[in-house]
Amino acid sequence: MGKQFNKKITWVIKNFSSLKSEKFCSDRFVADGCKWYLSAYPKGSNDHLSLFLEVDNSGLLPIGWRRHTKFSFTVLNQRSKKLSRKHELQQWFEQMTPGWGPPSMLPLNELHAKDSGFLVNGDLKIVVEIDVLEVIGKLDVTEETSTIIETMDVNGFQILPSHAEYVSRMFERHSELASEFRPKNPNLRTAYISFLLSVIETMCQSPQELSQDDLTDAYAAMGFMSDAGFKLDWLEKKLDEVSEKKKNEKSSEAGLQEMEEDLRDLKRKCSDMEAVVQKEKVKMSAAKAPLSFDDVV
Numbered sequence: 001m002g003k004q005f006n007k008k009i010t011w012v013i014k015n016f017s018s019l020k021s022e023k024f025c026s027d028r029f030v031a032d033g034c035k036w037y038l039s040a041y042p043k044g045s046n047d048h049l050s051l052f053l054e055v056d057n058s059g060l061l062p063i064g065w066r067r068h069t070k071f072s073f074t075v076l077n078q079r080s081k082k083l084s085r086k087h088e089l090q091q092w093f094e095q096m097t098p099g100w101g102p103p104s105m106l107p108l109n110e111l112h113a114k115d116s117g118f119l120v121n122g123d124l125k126i127v128v129e130i131d132v133l134e135v136i137g138k139l140d141v142t143e144e145t146s147t148i149i150e151t152m153d154v155n156g157f158q159i160l161p162s163h164a165e166y167v168s169r170m171f172e173r174h175s176e177l178a179s180e181f182r183p184k185n186p187n188l189r190t191a192y193i194s195f196l197l198s199v200i201e202t203m204c205q206s207p208q209e210l211s212q213d214d215l216t217d218a219y220a221a222m223g224f225m226s227d228a229g230f231k232l233d234w235l236e237k238k239l240d241e242v243s244e245k246k247k248n249e250k251s252s253e254a255g256l257q258e259m260e261e262d263l264r265d266l267k268r269k270c271s272d273m274e275a276v277v278q279k280e281k282v283k284m285s286a287a288k289a290p291l292s293f294d295d296v297v
Helices: 161-173 186-203 212-227 233-288
Strands: 005-013 029-031 034-045 048-055 066-075 085-094 123-136 152-154 157-159
Touching (some): 034 123, 048 066, 048 123, 152 161, 157 161, 157 186, 186 233
Antiparallel strands (some): 029 034, 066 123, 152 157
16 A cells, blocks of 8 residues: 555646547646646536546556556536536546546537636636545656646647747637648647747847848758748848848937037037136126226225
8 A cells, every 4th residue: 555645636628619639638647656747628428528647658668567546527617616517536547548538528618618618718627636545566757746737739739828829819819820831740730830939029129139140040940940930021021121120220329429529529529618618707897897906006
């Protein structure tokens, strides 16, 4: 009998209604020397939301490993906690059954109903509590603090929630952006779209912060991504505008420096002239002054 382990996780899935992938997974986390992850099926089973707790890379673990686990899923109602839905299970996780969960957690029509409280601003919140009751087979996984980091499917690209809005806006304005993009590997697709966002982020810097090397690298990056199938004519035009602004900024800066030098020269000359004027005023004042009795006697 191993030690009891309690872990509580809140999993927030952004823009749940717009997810297109069949299966959506959380980041991996550690509980009692074992790596786990959560999975959700947005399309559901029999018109219900399906949720599962799964052991990561179960096929690579030592023969004979087992975890007796009590766990629960709670789909939070963000308007009234009393209306939240909870499902508890107690199962053995092992080589043949590395994942368990409620296949019919919540009817999809109820989940997506207007003002149901389950989806607020498109976000779905799921609380998972895990008690590992019995451990068979040591897996040598280091216990660590883990933050669940979910990705979102935006036009076939797995995107971090913080980037989802920007990527969605790109595809809304440029629907043909990736129509000829060839790579199918999810990791490569994510790398390419992240690279594109980095180029755009570079372009959003002020001309003063941008160097000529930055602009040269941005042009090279766009050429690389265009070769991969991205349609970036619109972005190249914007980069031309940024490059022109950089040139104007440099010429304006040079002109401003020259004018400031001229102004300093003028101020110095004015200061010198003011000193001369003051001396002349003193001389003129002395010339106008009448002699006193003492001056005469």
